[in-house]
Amino acid sequence: MQRLVATAVMRPLTPTRRMNPRWFDGSPSQQVVTRVIKPNDRLSSLERLELYNRQYWFRLLDCLFEDYPGLLSVLGMRKFSRLAREYLTACPSTSFTMRNLGRFLVDFIQAHPALAEPRYQLALDMARLEWAHVEAFDNAALPTLEDEDLHDADPRTLRLRLQPHLTLLQLDHELDDFLIAVRRSQQGRHEASNAFGNSYHPSNQERAHRFARKPCHLAVHRYRDSVFYKRLKPAQFVLLSALHRRLPLERSVEQARKSHYPAIIQTSQIAHWCRDWAALGWFVAFDTKKPTENCKNT
Numbered sequence: 548m549q550r551l552v553a554t555a556v557m558r559p560l561t562p563t564r565r566m567n568p569r570w571f572d573g574s575p576s577q578q579v580v581t582r583v584i585k586p587n588d589r590l591s592s593l594e595r596l597e598l599y600n601r602q603y604w605f606r607l608l609d610c611l612f613e614d615y616p617g618l619l620s621v622l623g624m625r626k627f628s629r630l631a632r633e634y635l636t637a638c639p640s641t642s643f644t645m646r647n648l649g650r651f652l653v654d655f656i657q658a659h660p661a662l663a664e665p666r667y668q669l670a671l672d673m674a675r676l677e678w679a680h681v682e683a684f685d686n687a688a689l690p691t692l693e694d695e696d697l698h699d700a701d702p703r704t705l706r707l708r709l710q711p712h713l714t715l716l717q718l719d720h721e722l723d724d725f726l727i728a729v730r731r732s733q734q735g736r737h738e739a740s741n742a743f744g745n746s747y748h749p750s751n752q753e754r755a756h757r758f759a760r761k762p763c764h765l766a767v768h769r770y771r772d773s774v775f776y777k778r779l780k781p782a783q784f785v786l787l788s789a790l791h792r793r794l795p796l797e798r799s800v801e802q803a804r805k806s807h808y809p810a811i812i813q814t815s816q817i818a819h820w821c822r823d824w825a826a827l828g829w830f831v832a833f834d835t836k837k838p839t840e841n842c843k844n845t
Contacts, residue, residue: 548583555580556599559636564604566597607635610645614681615652616733617673617726621666621758630662646685649678669758672718676726676776679714679767683774686712692830702797707790708831713768715779715787721763723776770827777827782807783820 555576561567570579577593584592611631612619619627638651653674656663663670688710697705764784766777779787785806789799804812824830 551579551583552596555596556603557639558600559632560601560604564601566593566600568593604635606645607640607648608632610648611635611652614649615674615677617677617722617729618670620725620729621670621673622663626662630656633659633662646681649674649681653678666758668719668760669722672720673722673726675716676718676722676765676767679716679765680726680774682714683712683767683769686769688712688769688828690832691828692825692832694825696833702800703795705796706793707796708793709787709791710768710829710831713766713829715784715791716763716765716767717784718763718765719760720758721761723763723765723778725758727776766829768827768829782812786817786820787824 555566558567566576568576570576577591580596581592584596586592586595590598608628608631611634612627615627618630622630634652634655638655640648642648653671656667656671656674660667689708691710692707764779764781766779766787768775768777782803786799786803789802790796794802800817803817821830
């Protein structure tokens with residue numbers, strides 16, 4: 548009975564936003580539902596279950612609208628609504644928390660580019676940035692590296708681990724300022740991945756200016772319980788990416804220097820970068836096993 552009800556509740560709605568009148572085998576859904584749910588003096592068995600079917604799907608759709616206000620602003624209401632319905636049909640929720648609802652959205656857009664045309668690359672960048680925001684808000688935060696941990700460390704073998712909530716992004720568009728404006732426009736929002744209000748809608752002139760194609764490197768991270776987008780120089784991005792792949796510090800620095808050719812990156816400059824990143828808590832203490840997660844209602 549539980550499996551049957553769950554299957555019915557989680558089944559996609561029809562284009563008219565009603566429960567599907569036909570069961571999977573083609574028989575009337577009313578006949579199947581009547582086996583386990585009684586009608587009452589106001590509603591049939593199917594109508595009673597339809598309330599939960601619609602409630603479930605409207606909640607999922609609302610969650611995507613709330614988690615991806617930037618993508619909604621990029622695509623517009625009609626295209627985003629279609630993308631959301633197609634995505635949830637192909638990638639239904641399998642987690643106890645709504646936080647994970649959009650974890651496959653980037654892959655889905657890549658597999659179905661027509662749903663995001665004519666702004667496919669822009670939509671893909673925005674989806675990546677907004678998922679990184681979700682990760683930054685409530686992914687694990689491990690104890691940070693202290694200065695004394697580096698005493699007598701050999702850069703040839705030293706491997707620095709980055710925080711799980713930190714995401715490094717290489718985008719084709721500078722979308723960080725635009726997304727900040729979108730989120731600031733949300734009325735009465737809370738600092739959570741699924742608590743936003745109405746979407747921000749830029750003018751056509753603003754769209755053309757803000758959506759101009761220009762490479763951008765970002766670190767999306769959490770600091771003192773708030774999410775920040777920090778722009779990185781290409782050499783900084785290469786250095787952090789190498790550290791993220793757990794390359795030794797010396798090799799990571801070499802890769803950063805090669806990427807910055809023909810200019811020379813001074814050792815003092817790299818040390819300054821690392822001190823800044825350490826102050827932001829990006830580096831994890833050695834031999835850390837137990838994460839401390841940011842609390843969040845789900």
